[in-house]
Amino acid sequence: MNGDTKETIDIDTKAAGTAGDNGTGDLEPPVFAVRGLWKVFGPRADRVPGSAELAALSPAELRERTGCTAAVRDVGFDVRKGEVFVVMGLSGSGKSTLVRTLTRLIEPTSGSIAIDGEDVLSMDKARLRELRRHRAAMVFQHFGLLPHRTVLDNVAYGLEIQGVGKAQRRAKAAEVVAKVGLAGLEERRPGQLSGGQQQRVGLARALAVDPEVLLFDEPFSALDPLIRRDMQEEVIRLHREEGRTMVFITHDLNEALRLGDRIALMRDGRIVQLGTPEEIVGSPADDYVRDFVRDVPREQVMTVRTAMRPAADATEAESGPAVAPGATVSEAIEAVARSGGPVRVVEDGRCLGVVDHAALLAVVAGVPAQGVAA
Amino acid sequence: MSATVTTVSKAGTAAGDARTEDSGGLREAVRRRRKLLTGGGVLAALLVLGAVLLGGGGWPAGLTADISGPLDAANDWVVDNRDTHPLFLYFLLHLSNTATDAVDAVYQGLDALGWLGVTVAAVLVAWRAAGLGRRGLRAAVTALGAFAVCGVLGMWDATLLTIALMVVSVAVAALLGALIGLAAGLSDRVDRALRPVLDTMQVMPAFAYLLPFVLVFGTGTPAALFCTVIYAAPPMARLTALGLRGADPAALEASASLGASGLQRLWTARLPLARKQMLLGLNQTIMMALSMVVIAALVGAGGLGEEVYSALSTTDVGKAFTAGLPIVLIAVWLDRTTAAAGNGAGVPAPAGSWLHGGRAWALVAAAVAAAAAVRTATWPEAWTYDISTPVNKAQEWITANLTFTEVWAREFTLWVLNPLRDVLVWLPWWSVLLLVAAVAWLVGNWVSAVTATAAMAAIGVLGVWAKSLDTLSQVLAALVLTLVLGFLAGVLCARAGRLERWVRPLLDAMQTMPQFVYLIPVVALFGATRTSAIVAAVVYALPAVVRITTQGLREVDPAAVEASRSLGASTRQQLFGVQLPLARPALQLAVNQGVVLVLAVVVVGGLVGGGALGYDVIKGLSRGEMGLGMTAGIAIVCLGLVLDRVTQRTSRTPR
Amino acid sequence: MRTVRTFRTAVAVAGALGVLSLTACGAAETGKSNEAGGDKTVKLTVPSWVGAQANVAVAKHILEKELGYKVKTQQMGEVLAWDALSKGDIDGILEDWGHPKEEKQYVETKKTVVKGGDLGVTGHIGWYVPKYFADKHPDVTDWKNLNKYAEEFRTAESGDKGELLEGSPDYVTNDDAIIANLKLNLKTNYAGSEAAQITAIKKYAKEKKPFLTYWWTPQWLNAQVDMVEIKLPEYKEGCDADPKKVACAYPHTPLQKFFNADFAKEGGEAAEFLKNFKWTTEQQNEVALMIAGEKMSPEAAAEKWVKENEATWKAWLPKK
Known part of the structure; x- marks a missing residue:
């Protein structure tokens, strides 16, 4: 990781297409920078991305013409340091393939991937192993635990592969086991644990190698709803405590909205929209997305920033209850209902605007209100 | 990486298959009927045509090619050159000397342990392998009983020799099988290439393996050892490959995602995940090796098998029982121990126990060393008991008083076997070929039809047409008996759970017995006749047929049975209207297994008056007439192929 | 994946090397046989008919009780016995009914088997x-x-x-x-x-x-x-x-004895005794009847006969 000359690829923000990358002020390169990525399964798959004609076909037509399936089509995005980047889509949308191409568990057909500015596709085997061992660890939907090992040895598995000595890796593993709330179960076998506990082992295994980025492939979709909620909170807690970058794959919109700093919504291998939860819910890019987010309780996703209007006068700007611009609409509704009048949106003591019941209702109803600041 | 791709694409096709099958049930039935009609029509036309053009009779002499001449010449060449030719000096003799030395070394080692040491070792190994504590107690008691009886019967030295042969052959077979399985498990190409080979080896009777090895190595330990290795390795290879292929893909992917190298992945994930399958493979390999080591007495293996062989060849039933009983007990001991080890895989040793892990093995070693230090030699003669005299008395009484068995055997020969054989031999040769082709095509597909017909034609070309049909008539008679009895018993077991609970352990035990053992009681009852061979075959094949039938009926969708009951169907109607039709795949599998097992014993039956091909093999072996024996051996293999293909459903043949 | 392939190649190479090293270490010993039991062991074939079993039972009894040898017996077909005799897997055949082809091959051509004289019985x-x-x-x-x-x-x-x-x-x-x-x-x-x-x-x-x-x-x-x-x-x-x-x-056919050439030369007292072993049809029948007709074990039958016919077998013992 250190000392090597990193081959930095030219990041062309415009080429990022749907990336909608607007925060390019950072000097640090993004953790993952993905551009023009394709993964096509089938005979002579590599001709598909190159041909404009084939690339334009619908999945059914492509299959008919070439016998190939394009799981990922021309995808580009950046994952910024410290964020939770969610890739969401229905089954078959290519999201699981996408996350596997990031560490080349599935070899992409074409495009480029950079981690911390270093080209992943040009890595040799040793370098790639180094990447998988130290920089990106993955949590799987079906856990992928080794049934013949104890919990502790499963958690220590990644360290064992790195060649860490037995005592040292077990000590580290014990620490991580405690962190994910499995203390006391170290000597159990995976078969003796519940689904939620097994996934905690999977999570601990990934954490134990102390990776720069955690990749989650639908980690909680095999779990019961209540346990799923617990696990989501566990992830939120871990993210809050450690600030680790995470790429999170899910088909569950609520999960995506709960966890994601930004969400990429995939359909048929393409990213149809990339943005914050608020952007996705508030301004869907097309009918597909709109359909998708229709049943979302908007007041819990949208922030008052969306609903506020400029203060009509100084009185409005200086008196009355205040909320932060990041507060959700539902929180604002509560404040409005309590005060009976408009509420100020205040940031650093400065009044950005006000929200009143009409604007809030418009958000909940999903109709455009006047004076929405984007 | 590419592994993941294949898994994904495979999962895709599997899902696709399932879908077409779902919607295609009716279409399948229609297609089958159409196939039947066209097949029948073509067959009838060809029969008429053949009758006009070719006439009747057995295989035309002009179409035969005698291979026994060249084979005899090859045998002579081997005898003349084995002391001088470089192939022997620098390769084969090394193999055979190593084999002899290894078996000798193990035998000497066991001998040095003394009877106390060996028994203690067997008991403790069984106990440890079965998971210590109370769980392992049963296996330990079985081991103790087995070895004590071997000693008491005065078979101690023969038992040790058999075990020495087993130790060496199982070690080599397991290693070989594991390596082949590893290759097949990791490479699709190897897997595709190996599968038909392993499939064919599975239907080859143990008997057919003997001669090629005698040709190369002569009789004695090396030939016995190598044919045992080759016979016993396939299950290990097959199950290792299966285990490696069936390993949880998520776990493998997880391992890759953590940056494991290929070798790391193999050692830490693939092999441990395949462990249970591999242990099952080891269990099967051990049981097959035992079966073969015993039969290999025919080529000079020595040990318990030789005792049975010499007893059978003098129809000394008492002596055969004396040697057969230890074989049965060794089989039970080995099966219990290895099966227990397999079941215990993945279950942790009792935590906190001071016998955890390696310490138990150390204890075993220490105890064995202590027992060996007592320096007991062979089993003390004073502690033996001769059962052969009472057994022989009993047998004499049976033959004197229960004459109905012999009467029955004679009537069966006169009224069933002879007519059946005569009809088969009378059938024009081309009509037999057509019949084989038609049945194979109807049951399987055109590939199986071509294979079966070619194999049948090969029998004709070898010039053993009439003898093969004689063997075939015995197989058919035994098969019909087996199926009638097996299906009846299977239906009974499936309907009466309590009966099955009683019968199950018996069937399990019967399935582990070497084929040789079954010949002993039938000789006592029926004398040396073809009927003996057939009865032995029926008894040998019955357990598998009963078990598969029971299982098939049990697994019939309970909803379908319930639905028919709700419509007021009688028990009879339920059975014939719902259960049997739905269990058809299982019943077909039962037929296939039955025929393979029956053939295996019918040819061994050459030892007790079965005649035909099996007899030729024995004659070839005991007179050193390689040509005769090999010809018969190849014909047996061909017959096995024919029988397998005409009873095998398409799904198992490679498409 | 590529690592796995490398591993596979490595295994194949190792296997090939193993076989090579096995074969490269030189020519194998040819006259290898089952030497279980050390020097004072005599290996005899037991043909499947009772008359021949009688020969072996008596010879075994005397070899073990009088001359202190250990006798191993093995049942095998007659032709196979010839081959085993040639290889040294067994030391002697005590009753042969005439195998001209084998006699030519092993006695005359290969010279690994030698004639051992008449058994005294005519078949x-x-x-x-x-x-x-x-x-x-x-x-x-x-x-x-x-x-x-x-x-x-x-x-x-x-x-x-x-x-x-x-x-x-x-x-x-x-x-x-x-x-x-x-x-x-x-x-x-x-x-x-x-x-x-x-x-x-x-x-x-x-x-x-x-x-x-x-x-x-x-x-x-x-x-x-x-x-x-x-x-x-x-x-x-x-x-x-x-x-x-x-x-x-x-x-x-005057029934013949045959010995492995090396045994005949280096077999010491045992070889000499077996060469001298010669009895009559009646004597053989006497023992055979005990074994087959009276269902005695061959050992017991031999013991009984030896006890009753000391004069006969004393003459077979090597001269001191």
Whole structure:
């Protein structure tokens, strides 16, 4: 990781297409920078991305013409340091393939991937192993635990592969086991644990190698709803405590909205929209997305920033209850209902605007209100 | 990486298959009927045509090619050159000397342990392998009983020799099988290439393996050892490959995602995940090796098998029982121990126990060393008991008083076997070929039809047409008996759970017995006749047929049975209207297994008056007439192929 | 994946190297045999008929009790025994009924086997019918009349032909050729072993039924069931040279002993004793009858005979 000359690829923000990358002020390169990525399964798959004609076909037509399936089509995005980047889509949308191409568990057909500015596709085997061992660890939907090992040895598995000595890796593993709330179960076998506990082992295994980025492939979709909620909170807690970058794959919109700093919504291998939860819910890019987010309780996703209007006068700007611009609409509704009048949106003591019941209702109803600041 | 791709694409096709099958049930039935009609029509036309053009009779002499001449010449060449030719000096003799030395070394080692040491070792190994504590107690008691009886019967030295042969052959077979399985498990190409080979080896009777090895190595330990290795390795290879292929893909992917190298992945994930399958493979390999080591007495293996062989060849039933009983007990001991080890895989040793892990093995070693230090030699003669005299008395009484068995055997020969054989031999040769082709095509597909017909034609070309049909008539008679009895018993077991609970352990035990053992009681009852061979075959094949039938009926969708009951169907109607039709795949599998097992014993039956091909093999072996024996051996293999293909459903043949 | 392939290649190379190193270390020892038990071990083959078992039982008893050897016995077919003798897997055959092909191959060409002299017993093979049948139909003893009586010998196994009962498959026999060449309406049926053949004969005799069997002397059963030999075309030197064209009776064979060449040279007292071993047909029958007729174990029978015939076997012991 250190000392090597990193081959930095030219990041062309415009080429990022749907990336909608607007925060390019950072000097640090993004953790993952993905551009023009394709993964096509089938005979002579590599001709598909190159041909404009084939690339334009619908999945059914492509299959008919070439016998190939394009799981990922021309995808580009950046994952910024410290964020939770969610890739969401229905089954078959290519999201699981996408996350596997990031560490080349599935070899992409074409495009480029950079981690911390270093080209992943040009890595040799040793370098790639180094990447998988130290920089990106993955949590799987079906856990992928080794049934013949104890919990502790499963958690220590990644360290064992790195060649860490037995005592040292077990000590580290014990620490991580405690962190994910499995203390006391170290000597159990995976078969003796519940689904939620097994996934905690999977999570601990990934954490134990102390990776720069955690990749989650639908980690909680095999779990019961209540346990799923617990696990989501566990992830939120871990993210809050450690600030680790995470790429999170899910088909569950609520999960995506709960966890994601930004969400990429995939359909048929393409990213149809990339943005914050608020952007996705508030301004869907097309009918597909709109359909998708229709049943979302908007007041819990949208922030008052969306609903506020400029203060009509100084009185409005200086008196009355205040909320932060990041507060959700539902929180604002509560404040409005309590005060009976408009509420100020205040940031650093400065009044950005006000929200009143009409604007809030418009958000909940999903109709455009006047004076929405984007 | 590419592994993941294949898994994904495979999962895709599997899902696709399932879908077409779902919607295609009716279409399948229609297609089958159409196939039947066209097949029948073509067959009838060809029969008429053949009758006009070719006439009747057995295989035309002009179409035969005698291979026994060249084979005899090859045998002579081997005898003349084995002391001088470089192939022997620098390769084969090394193999055979190593084999002899290894078996000798193990035998000497066991001998040095003394009877106390060996028994203690067997008991403790069984106990440890079965998971210590109370769980392992049963296996330990079985081991103790087995070895004590071997000693008491005065078979101690023969038992040790058999075990020495087993130790060496199982070690080599397991290693070989594991390596082949590893290759097949990791490479699709190897897997595709190996599968038909392993499939064919599975239907080859143990008997057919003997001669090629005698040709190369002569009789004695090396030939016995190598044919045992080759016979016993396939299950290990097959199950290792299966285990490696069936390993949880998520776990493998997880391992890759953590940056494991290929070798790391193999050692830490693939092999441990395949462990249970591999242990099952080891269990099967051990049981097959035992079966073969015993039969290999025919080529000079020595040990318990030789005792049975010499007893059978003098129809000394008492002596055969004396040697057969230890074989049965060794089989039970080995099966219990290895099966227990397999079941215990993945279950942790009792935590906190001071016998955890390696310490138990150390204890075993220490105890064995202590027992060996007592320096007991062979089993003390004073502690033996001769059962052969009472057994022989009993047998004499049976033959004197229960004459109905012999009467029955004679009537069966006169009224069933002879007519059946005569009809088969009378059938024009081309009509037999057509019949084989038609049945194979109807049951399987055109590939199986071509294979079966070619194999049948090969029998004709070898010039053993009439003898093969004689063997075939015995197989058919035994098969019909087996199926009638097996299906009846299977239906009974499936309907009466309590009966099955009683019968199950018996069937399990019967399935582990070497084929040789079954010949002993039938000789006592029926004398040396073809009927003996057939009865032995029926008894040998019955357990598998009963078990598969029971299982098939049990697994019939309970909803379908319930639905028919709700419509007021009688028990009879339920059975014939719902259960049997739905269990058809299982019943077909039962037929296939039955025929393979029956053939295996019918040819061994050459030892007790079965005649035909099996007899030729024995004659070839005991007179050193390689040509005769090999010809018969190849014909047996061909017959096995024919029988397998005409009873095998398409799904198992490679498409 | 590529690592796995590398690993596979490595395994293959290692395997090949293993085999190479095994073979490269030089020529293998050829005269390797099962040397279980050290120097003072004699390995004898036990043929499947009782007369020969009697030889071995007595020889074994004396070798073990008088000369302090350990004797290992192994049952095998006659031809296989020749091969094993050549390889040194066994040291001696005490009763051979004549195997010209093997004798030529091993004694004359390869010189790995040497003649061990006469056993003292003269053997003869032939076709026999029971005396009670021959008394009723005296002309049956001429082979020319056999077809007339073929119907009487019919059984379930032989179909519409007369049955010629045979013994074990490894016995010396020309019967199929004789039947074909003399155009007899007979069919051979192998009982599979001497014991099975004896059982069948005893049963026929009990019911006084006619039968035709391949049989031989010396045989202990001859004392219990009276049988008469069929006169086949007379044996002349060389008439059985071509196995396919045989149409004559079997010769009278002085039974022979054969030893492994090395054993004969270096076998010490054991070799000398076995060379001296020579007894009469009656003596052999006496022991054989104890084993087969009285169901004694071969060891017990040998012990009994040795106790009663000290003068005979003392002469076989090596001169000190």
